[in-house]
Amino acid sequence: RTLDDAGALKGKRVLLRVDVNVPMEAGRVTDATRIERVVPTIREIADAGGRVVLLAHFGRPKGKPVASESLKPVVSAIAEHLGRPVAFAEDCVGPAAAEAVAALNDGDVLLLENTRFHAGEEKNDPAFTRDLAANGDLFVNEAFSAAHRAHASTEGLAHVLPAYAGRLMQAELDALTKGLEAPARPVIALVGGAKVSSKIDLLQNLVAKVDMLVIGGGMANTFLHAQGLGVGKSLCEKDLAETAQRIVAAAKAANCRIILPVDAVVASEFKANAAHETVAVDAVPEGGMILDAGPATVAEINAAIDAAATLVWNGPLGAFELTPFDAATVAAAKHAAEQTASGKLVSVAGGGDTVAALNHAGVGETFSYVSTAGGAFLEWLEGKELPGVEALRAKA
Ligand code: 3PG
Numbered sequence: 001r002t003l004d005d006a007g008a009l010k011g012k013r014v015l016l017r018v019d020v021n022v023p024m025e026a027g028r029v030t031d032a033t034r035i036e037r038v039v040p041t042i043r044e045i046a047d048a049g050g051r052v053v054l055l056a057h058f059g060r061p062k063g064k065p066v067a068s069e070s071l072k073p074v075v076s077a078i079a080e081h082l083g084r085p086v087a088f089a090e091d092c093v094g095p096a097a098a099e100a101v102a103a104l105n106d107g108d109v110l111l112l113e114n115t116r117f118h119a120g121e122e123k124n125d126p127a128f129t130r131d132l133a134a135n136g137d138l139f140v141n142e143a144f145s146a147a148h149r150a151h152a153s154t155e156g157l158a159h160v161l162p163a164y165a166g167r168l169m170q171a172e173l174d175a176l177t178k179g180l181e182a183p184a185r186p187v188i189a190l191v192g193g194a195k196v197s198s199k200i201d202l203l204q205n206l207v208a209k210v211d212m213l214v215i216g217g218g219m220a221n222t223f224l225h226a227q228g229l230g231v232g233k234s235l236c237e238k239d240l241a242e243t244a245q246r247i248v249a250a251a252k253a254a255n256c257r258i259i260l261p262v263d264a265v266v267a268s269e270f271k272a273n274a275a276h277e278t279v280a281v282d283a284v285p286e287g288g289m290i291l292d293a294g295p296a297t298v299a300e301i302n303a304a305i306d307a308a309a310t311l312v313w314n315g316p317l318g319a320f321e322l323t324p325f326d327a328a329t330v331a332a333a334k335h336a337a338e339q340t341a342s343g344k345l346v347s348v349a350g351g352g353d354t355v356a357a358l359n360h361a362g363v364g365e366t367f368s369y370v371s372t373a374g375g376a377f378l379e380w381l382e383g384k385e386l387p388g389v390e391a392l393r394a395k396a
Helices: 033-047 072-082 094-102 119-123 126-133 152-160 167-181 200-209 219-226 238-253 295-307 327-341 352-360 375-381 387-395
Strands: 013-017 051-055 087-089 109-112 138-141 163-165 187-191 212-215 257-259 263-267 276-280 289-293 310-314 346-349
Touching: 013 033, 013 152, 033 051, 033 072, 033 167, 072 109, 087 094, 094 109, 119 126, 119 152, 126 152, 138 152, 138 387, 152 163, 152 387, 163 167, 163 387, 167 310, 167 346, 167 375, 167 387, 187 200, 187 295, 200 212, 200 238, 200 375, 212 219, 212 295, 219 238, 219 289, 238 257, 257 295, 263 295, 289 295, 289 327, 295 327, 310 327, 310 352, 310 375, 327 346, 327 352, 346 352
Parallel strands: 013 051, 013 138, 051 109, 087 109, 138 163, 187 212, 187 310, 212 257, 310 346
Antiparallel strands: 263 276, 263 289
16 A cells, blocks of 8 residues: 555654665765655655654664764755755654654654664564554655564554555565566576675575576676686685585576676786786686676676666676776666666666666666665565565555
Protein backbone atom coordinates (compact mmCIF):
# COMPACT_ATOMS: atom_id res chain seq x y z
CA ARG A 1 0.00 0.00 0.00
CA THR A 2 1.25 3.43 -0.91
CA LEU A 3 0.41 6.99 0.03
CA ASP A 4 -2.45 6.75 -2.48
CA ASP A 5 -4.15 4.31 -0.12
CA ALA A 6 -3.65 6.39 3.03
CA GLY A 7 -6.85 8.40 2.70
CA ALA A 8 -7.19 12.06 3.73
CA LEU A 9 -4.04 13.27 5.48
CA LYS A 10 -5.38 16.62 6.72
CA GLY A 11 -4.73 16.96 10.43
CA LYS A 12 -3.11 13.52 10.63
CA ARG A 13 0.26 13.01 12.34
CA VAL A 14 2.30 11.14 9.74
CA LEU A 15 5.37 9.32 11.06
CA LEU A 16 7.58 9.41 7.97
CA ARG A 17 10.66 7.18 8.26
CA VAL A 18 13.38 8.64 6.03
CA ASP A 19 17.04 7.77 5.57
CA VAL A 20 19.03 10.97 5.91
CA ASN A 21 22.17 9.13 6.94
CA VAL A 22 24.15 11.47 4.69
CA PRO A 23 27.89 12.12 4.50
CA MET A 24 28.91 15.07 6.65
CA GLU A 25 32.10 16.96 7.25
CA ALA A 26 32.56 19.50 10.04
CA GLY A 27 28.81 19.66 10.69
CA ARG A 28 27.90 20.24 7.02
CA VAL A 29 26.16 17.85 4.64
CA THR A 30 28.57 17.05 1.78
CA ASP A 31 26.17 15.00 -0.38
CA ALA A 32 22.46 15.79 -0.06
CA THR A 33 21.22 13.15 -2.53
CA ARG A 34 19.25 11.22 0.10
CA ILE A 35 17.64 14.45 1.32
CA GLU A 36 16.73 15.58 -2.20
CA ARG A 37 15.10 12.24 -2.89
CA VAL A 38 12.70 12.38 0.10
CA VAL A 39 11.77 16.04 -0.18
CA PRO A 40 8.93 15.47 -2.72
CA THR A 41 7.22 13.04 -0.33
CA ILE A 42 7.55 15.44 2.62
CA ARG A 43 6.06 18.18 0.44
CA GLU A 44 3.23 15.96 -0.78
CA ILE A 45 2.16 15.04 2.76
CA ALA A 46 2.52 18.61 4.05
CA ASP A 47 0.58 20.01 1.08
CA ALA A 48 -2.23 17.59 1.87
CA GLY A 49 -2.41 19.07 5.38
CA GLY A 50 -0.58 16.23 7.12
CA ARG A 51 1.64 16.98 10.10
CA VAL A 52 4.95 15.48 9.08
CA VAL A 53 6.98 13.84 11.85
CA LEU A 54 10.29 12.69 10.40
CA LEU A 55 11.97 9.67 11.97
CA ALA A 56 15.55 8.87 11.04
CA HIS A 57 18.82 7.39 12.24
CA PHE A 58 22.28 8.81 11.87
CA GLY A 59 25.54 6.91 12.18
CA ARG A 60 25.88 4.04 14.62
CA PRO A 61 25.66 5.51 18.14
CA LYS A 62 24.89 2.10 19.71
CA GLY A 63 21.80 2.88 21.73
CA LYS A 64 22.85 6.03 23.58
CA PRO A 65 23.05 9.75 22.77
CA VAL A 66 26.34 10.76 21.11
CA ALA A 67 26.64 14.49 20.31
CA SER A 68 28.57 13.90 17.08
CA GLU A 69 25.72 11.71 15.79
CA SER A 70 22.91 14.16 16.41
CA LEU A 71 20.53 14.83 13.51
CA LYS A 72 20.45 18.54 14.38
CA PRO A 73 22.89 19.60 11.60
CA VAL A 74 20.63 17.86 9.06
CA VAL A 75 17.62 20.10 9.91
CA SER A 76 18.86 23.11 7.96
CA ALA A 77 19.77 20.93 4.97
CA ILE A 78 16.24 19.48 4.84
CA ALA A 79 14.70 22.94 5.29
CA GLU A 80 16.86 24.33 2.50
CA HIS A 81 15.87 21.64 0.00
CA LEU A 82 12.23 21.74 1.09
CA GLY A 83 12.05 25.52 1.02
CA ARG A 84 10.10 25.53 4.31
CA PRO A 85 10.98 25.62 8.01
CA VAL A 86 11.66 22.31 9.76
CA ALA A 87 11.31 22.03 13.55
CA PHE A 88 13.52 19.76 15.64
CA ALA A 89 12.94 17.80 18.86
CA GLU A 90 15.88 16.71 21.01
CA ASP A 91 14.45 13.22 21.48
CA CYS A 92 12.43 10.86 19.30
CA VAL A 93 10.23 9.64 22.21
CA GLY A 94 9.17 10.99 25.62
CA PRO A 95 8.08 14.53 26.57
CA ALA A 96 10.40 16.41 24.14
CA ALA A 97 8.93 14.54 21.17
CA ALA A 98 5.34 14.68 22.45
CA GLU A 99 5.48 18.45 23.01
CA ALA A 100 7.01 19.15 19.61
CA VAL A 101 4.42 16.98 17.87
CA ALA A 102 1.58 18.60 19.82
CA ALA A 103 2.81 22.03 18.65
CA LEU A 104 2.50 21.10 14.95
CA ASN A 105 -0.10 22.70 12.73
CA ASP A 106 -1.41 21.10 9.55
CA GLY A 107 1.37 21.12 6.92
CA ASP A 108 4.21 21.58 9.43
CA VAL A 109 7.37 19.47 9.37
CA LEU A 110 9.29 18.20 12.40
CA LEU A 111 12.44 16.09 12.60
CA LEU A 112 12.92 13.96 15.70
CA GLU A 113 16.39 13.21 17.07
CA ASN A 114 18.30 10.06 16.04
CA THR A 115 16.25 6.92 16.74
CA ARG A 116 19.50 5.02 17.40
CA PHE A 117 20.04 7.08 20.57
CA HIS A 118 17.75 4.45 22.14
CA ALA A 119 18.75 0.79 22.45
CA GLY A 120 15.15 -0.21 21.68
CA GLU A 121 15.56 0.94 18.08
CA GLU A 122 18.04 -1.70 16.91
CA LYS A 123 16.53 -4.32 19.25
CA ASN A 124 13.16 -3.67 17.61
CA ASP A 125 11.81 -3.53 21.14
CA PRO A 126 7.97 -3.49 21.16
CA ALA A 127 7.87 -1.03 24.08
CA PHE A 128 10.08 1.44 22.19
CA THR A 129 8.01 0.90 19.04
CA ARG A 130 4.88 1.81 21.02
CA ASP A 131 6.60 4.97 22.32
CA LEU A 132 7.42 5.97 18.73
CA ALA A 133 3.90 5.10 17.56
CA ALA A 134 2.38 7.37 20.22
CA ASN A 135 3.37 10.36 18.05
CA GLY A 136 1.68 9.22 14.86
CA ASP A 137 -1.68 8.32 13.38
CA LEU A 138 -0.06 6.49 10.51
CA PHE A 139 3.36 5.28 9.39
CA VAL A 140 4.92 5.94 5.98
CA ASN A 141 8.18 4.16 5.25
CA GLU A 142 10.36 6.03 2.80
CA ALA A 143 13.67 4.47 3.89
CA PHE A 144 14.38 1.71 1.39
CA SER A 145 18.09 2.17 2.09
CA ALA A 146 17.53 1.18 5.74
CA ALA A 147 15.00 -1.58 4.93
CA HIS A 148 17.59 -4.34 5.46
CA ARG A 149 17.50 -3.47 9.18
CA ALA A 150 14.71 -4.96 11.30
CA HIS A 151 14.58 -1.99 13.64
CA ALA A 152 11.67 -0.39 15.52
CA SER A 153 11.40 2.55 13.12
CA THR A 154 11.97 0.51 9.94
CA GLU A 155 10.04 -2.68 10.72
CA GLY A 156 8.29 -2.55 14.09
CA LEU A 157 6.11 0.47 13.37
CA ALA A 158 4.56 -1.18 10.32
CA HIS A 159 2.94 -3.70 12.67
CA VAL A 160 1.37 -1.23 15.08
CA LEU A 161 0.14 1.62 12.85
CA PRO A 162 -1.57 1.78 9.45
CA ALA A 163 1.53 1.50 7.22
CA TYR A 164 2.28 2.67 3.68
CA ALA A 165 5.23 2.87 1.30
CA GLY A 166 6.43 6.40 0.54
CA ARG A 167 7.18 7.61 -2.98
CA LEU A 168 10.93 6.93 -2.83
CA MET A 169 10.31 3.46 -1.38
CA GLN A 170 7.89 2.87 -4.26
CA ALA A 171 10.39 4.13 -6.84
CA GLU A 172 13.20 1.97 -5.45
CA LEU A 173 11.05 -1.17 -5.42
CA ASP A 174 9.75 -0.44 -8.88
CA ALA A 175 13.27 0.05 -10.30
CA LEU A 176 14.61 -3.06 -8.62
CA THR A 177 11.71 -5.10 -9.93
CA LYS A 178 12.49 -3.85 -13.44
CA GLY A 179 16.14 -4.72 -12.80
CA LEU A 180 15.85 -8.32 -11.70
CA GLU A 181 12.35 -9.58 -10.85
CA ALA A 182 10.64 -8.82 -14.16
CA PRO A 183 13.35 -7.37 -16.41
CA ALA A 184 13.52 -6.90 -20.15
CA ARG A 185 15.97 -9.59 -21.36
CA PRO A 186 18.80 -10.20 -21.90
CA VAL A 187 19.97 -8.96 -18.51
CA ILE A 188 23.61 -8.17 -17.84
CA ALA A 189 24.91 -7.72 -14.29
CA LEU A 190 28.17 -5.94 -13.73
CA VAL A 191 29.67 -6.70 -10.34
CA GLY A 192 32.94 -5.15 -9.31
CA GLY A 193 34.60 -4.23 -6.06
CA ALA A 194 37.47 -5.60 -4.10
CA LYS A 195 36.59 -8.91 -2.54
CA VAL A 196 34.87 -12.13 -3.53
CA SER A 197 34.38 -12.93 0.16
CA SER A 198 32.02 -9.98 0.58
CA LYS A 199 30.03 -10.78 -2.58
CA ILE A 200 29.75 -14.58 -2.75
CA ASP A 201 26.00 -14.59 -2.02
CA LEU A 202 25.52 -11.88 -4.60
CA LEU A 203 27.38 -13.76 -7.36
CA GLN A 204 25.61 -17.02 -6.56
CA ASN A 205 22.20 -15.37 -6.73
CA LEU A 206 23.00 -13.48 -9.93
CA VAL A 207 24.24 -16.42 -12.01
CA ALA A 208 20.81 -17.98 -11.55
CA LYS A 209 18.98 -14.82 -12.62
CA VAL A 210 20.91 -12.95 -15.29
CA ASP A 211 22.04 -13.84 -18.81
CA MET A 212 25.51 -12.28 -18.61
CA LEU A 213 27.65 -11.53 -15.57
CA VAL A 214 30.69 -9.28 -15.75
CA ILE A 215 33.05 -9.91 -12.85
CA GLY A 216 35.36 -6.95 -12.43
CA GLY A 217 37.46 -5.08 -9.92
CA GLY A 218 39.80 -6.78 -7.48
CA MET A 219 37.33 -9.64 -7.27
CA ALA A 220 38.14 -10.75 -10.82
CA ASN A 221 41.71 -11.57 -9.74
CA THR A 222 40.50 -14.47 -7.61
CA PHE A 223 38.71 -15.88 -10.66
CA LEU A 224 41.83 -15.44 -12.83
CA HIS A 225 43.89 -17.20 -10.17
CA ALA A 226 41.29 -20.00 -10.05
CA GLN A 227 41.89 -20.49 -13.80
CA GLY A 228 45.57 -21.04 -13.08
CA LEU A 229 46.74 -17.57 -14.16
CA GLY A 230 49.38 -15.61 -12.22
CA VAL A 231 48.12 -12.36 -10.71
CA GLY A 232 51.42 -11.06 -9.28
CA LYS A 233 50.97 -8.88 -6.22
CA SER A 234 47.31 -8.17 -6.99
CA LEU A 235 44.61 -8.42 -4.39
CA CYS A 236 43.51 -12.06 -4.52
CA GLU A 237 41.70 -14.37 -2.11
CA LYS A 238 43.51 -17.57 -3.01
CA ASP A 239 41.57 -19.64 -0.48
CA LEU A 240 38.41 -18.84 -2.45
CA ALA A 241 39.67 -20.38 -5.71
CA GLU A 242 37.32 -23.35 -5.33
CA THR A 243 34.39 -21.06 -4.59
CA ALA A 244 35.19 -19.12 -7.75
CA GLN A 245 35.25 -22.37 -9.75
CA ARG A 246 31.91 -23.37 -8.25
CA ILE A 247 30.39 -20.03 -9.27
CA VAL A 248 31.69 -20.45 -12.83
CA ALA A 249 30.24 -23.99 -12.96
CA ALA A 250 26.89 -22.76 -11.60
CA ALA A 251 26.85 -20.04 -14.26
CA LYS A 252 27.45 -22.60 -17.00
CA ALA A 253 24.67 -24.81 -15.70
CA ALA A 254 22.31 -21.80 -15.63
CA ASN A 255 23.30 -20.66 -19.12
CA CYS A 256 24.75 -17.44 -17.76
CA ARG A 257 27.77 -16.15 -19.65
CA ILE A 258 30.57 -15.00 -17.35
CA ILE A 259 32.77 -12.19 -18.62
CA LEU A 260 36.18 -11.89 -16.98
CA PRO A 261 39.00 -9.49 -17.85
CA VAL A 262 41.12 -10.43 -20.87
CA ASP A 263 43.64 -7.66 -20.28
CA ALA A 264 44.66 -5.61 -17.29
CA VAL A 265 46.36 -2.37 -16.34
CA VAL A 266 49.20 -3.31 -14.03
CA ALA A 267 51.22 -1.03 -11.75
CA SER A 268 53.96 -1.73 -9.22
CA GLU A 269 52.25 0.20 -6.44
CA PHE A 270 48.73 1.19 -5.30
CA LYS A 271 49.03 4.90 -5.93
CA ALA A 272 47.52 7.53 -8.21
CA ASN A 273 49.57 7.95 -11.41
CA ALA A 274 51.85 5.02 -10.52
CA ALA A 275 53.89 3.79 -13.52
CA HIS A 276 51.74 1.22 -15.32
CA GLU A 277 51.40 -0.97 -18.41
CA THR A 278 48.58 -2.87 -20.09
CA VAL A 279 49.12 -6.62 -20.44
CA ALA A 280 47.09 -9.69 -21.36
CA VAL A 281 45.77 -11.49 -18.27
CA ASP A 282 48.15 -14.41 -18.92
CA ALA A 283 51.15 -12.05 -18.83
CA VAL A 284 50.84 -10.25 -15.50
CA PRO A 285 54.39 -9.74 -14.18
CA GLU A 286 55.24 -11.25 -10.80
CA GLY A 287 55.78 -7.87 -9.11
CA GLY A 288 52.73 -6.30 -10.81
CA MET A 289 49.44 -5.27 -9.28
CA ILE A 290 46.24 -5.24 -11.37
CA LEU A 291 44.55 -1.88 -10.76
CA ASP A 292 42.13 -1.69 -13.69
CA ALA A 293 40.67 -3.62 -16.60
CA GLY A 294 42.34 -3.00 -19.95
CA PRO A 295 40.81 -1.64 -23.20
CA ALA A 296 40.14 -5.08 -24.73
CA THR A 297 38.11 -5.99 -21.64
CA VAL A 298 36.19 -2.72 -21.83
CA ALA A 299 35.42 -3.40 -25.51
CA GLU A 300 34.07 -6.83 -24.59
CA ILE A 301 31.96 -5.42 -21.74
CA ASN A 302 30.58 -2.66 -23.96
CA ALA A 303 29.65 -5.17 -26.67
CA ALA A 304 27.87 -7.25 -24.04
CA ILE A 305 26.02 -4.13 -22.83
CA ASP A 306 24.96 -3.54 -26.47
CA ALA A 307 23.46 -7.02 -26.53
CA ALA A 308 21.54 -6.46 -23.29
CA ALA A 309 18.17 -4.84 -22.59
CA THR A 310 18.75 -4.43 -18.85
CA LEU A 311 21.89 -3.65 -16.85
CA VAL A 312 22.29 -4.01 -13.11
CA TRP A 313 25.52 -2.49 -11.81
CA ASN A 314 27.22 -2.82 -8.44
CA GLY A 315 30.89 -2.10 -7.82
CA PRO A 316 33.64 -0.40 -9.84
CA LEU A 317 35.81 -2.22 -12.44
CA GLY A 318 39.09 -0.91 -11.06
CA ALA A 319 40.66 1.34 -8.44
CA PHE A 320 38.47 4.20 -9.74
CA GLU A 321 39.48 6.56 -6.93
CA LEU A 322 43.06 6.63 -8.31
CA THR A 323 43.67 8.22 -11.72
CA PRO A 324 44.23 6.81 -14.30
CA PHE A 325 42.90 3.52 -12.89
CA ASP A 326 39.36 4.85 -13.22
CA ALA A 327 39.50 4.45 -17.02
CA ALA A 328 37.60 1.15 -17.41
CA THR A 329 34.86 2.11 -14.93
CA VAL A 330 34.40 5.51 -16.59
CA ALA A 331 34.38 4.06 -20.14
CA ALA A 332 31.83 1.33 -19.34
CA ALA A 333 29.68 3.78 -17.34
CA LYS A 334 29.65 6.27 -20.23
CA HIS A 335 28.80 3.53 -22.70
CA ALA A 336 25.93 2.28 -20.54
CA ALA A 337 24.70 5.87 -20.19
CA GLU A 338 24.72 6.33 -23.99
CA GLN A 339 22.75 3.14 -24.50
CA THR A 340 20.30 4.28 -21.83
CA ALA A 341 19.91 7.73 -23.35
CA SER A 342 19.13 6.21 -26.74
CA GLY A 343 16.39 4.10 -25.20
CA LYS A 344 18.08 0.73 -25.78
CA LEU A 345 18.92 -0.09 -22.18
CA VAL A 346 17.30 0.03 -18.75
CA SER A 347 20.18 0.70 -16.36
CA VAL A 348 19.89 0.27 -12.60
CA ALA A 349 22.80 0.94 -10.26
CA GLY A 350 23.30 0.98 -6.52
CA GLY A 351 25.79 0.75 -3.69
CA GLY A 352 27.84 3.54 -2.13
CA ASP A 353 31.00 3.14 -4.25
CA THR A 354 29.03 2.57 -7.42
CA VAL A 355 27.08 5.79 -7.15
CA ALA A 356 30.31 7.68 -6.43
CA ALA A 357 31.90 6.03 -9.49
CA LEU A 358 28.96 6.90 -11.76
CA ASN A 359 28.96 10.49 -10.54
CA HIS A 360 32.73 10.57 -11.11
CA ALA A 361 32.07 9.44 -14.69
CA GLY A 362 29.43 12.19 -14.97
CA VAL A 363 26.60 9.79 -15.80
CA GLY A 364 24.73 9.46 -12.48
CA GLU A 365 21.83 11.42 -13.98
CA THR A 366 21.68 9.44 -17.21
CA PHE A 367 21.16 5.99 -15.71
CA SER A 368 17.52 4.86 -15.64
CA TYR A 369 17.69 4.48 -11.87
CA VAL A 370 20.35 5.06 -9.25
CA SER A 371 19.39 3.66 -5.87
CA THR A 372 19.98 5.64 -2.68
CA ALA A 373 20.77 2.35 -0.96
CA GLY A 374 24.13 0.81 -0.15
CA GLY A 375 23.78 -2.25 2.08
CA ALA A 376 20.07 -2.68 1.31
CA PHE A 377 20.72 -2.68 -2.47
CA LEU A 378 23.34 -5.40 -2.00
CA GLU A 379 21.10 -7.54 0.18
CA TRP A 380 18.33 -7.20 -2.36
CA LEU A 381 20.71 -8.27 -5.16
CA GLU A 382 21.68 -11.22 -2.98
CA GLY A 383 18.06 -12.28 -3.07
CA LYS A 384 17.49 -11.63 0.64
CA GLU A 385 14.20 -10.39 2.04
CA LEU A 386 14.36 -6.86 3.40
CA PRO A 387 12.51 -6.73 6.74
CA GLY A 388 11.35 -3.14 6.21
CA VAL A 389 9.77 -4.07 2.88
CA GLU A 390 8.38 -7.39 4.11
CA ALA A 391 6.62 -5.68 7.03
CA LEU A 392 4.87 -3.32 4.60
CA ARG A 393 3.89 -6.23 2.36
CA ALA A 394 2.59 -8.27 5.30
CA LYS A 395 0.47 -5.32 6.35
CA ALA A 396 -0.91 -4.88 2.85
C1 3PG B 1 23.09 3.24 4.93
O1 3PG B 1 23.74 4.28 5.04
O2 3PG B 1 23.37 2.32 4.12
C2 3PG B 1 21.83 3.12 5.74
O3 3PG B 1 21.49 4.34 6.31
C3 3PG B 1 21.93 2.04 6.78
O4 3PG B 1 22.93 2.35 7.71
P1 3PG B 1 23.54 1.21 8.64
O5 3PG B 1 24.42 0.36 7.76
O6 3PG B 1 24.29 1.92 9.73
O7 3PG B 1 22.40 0.39 9.17
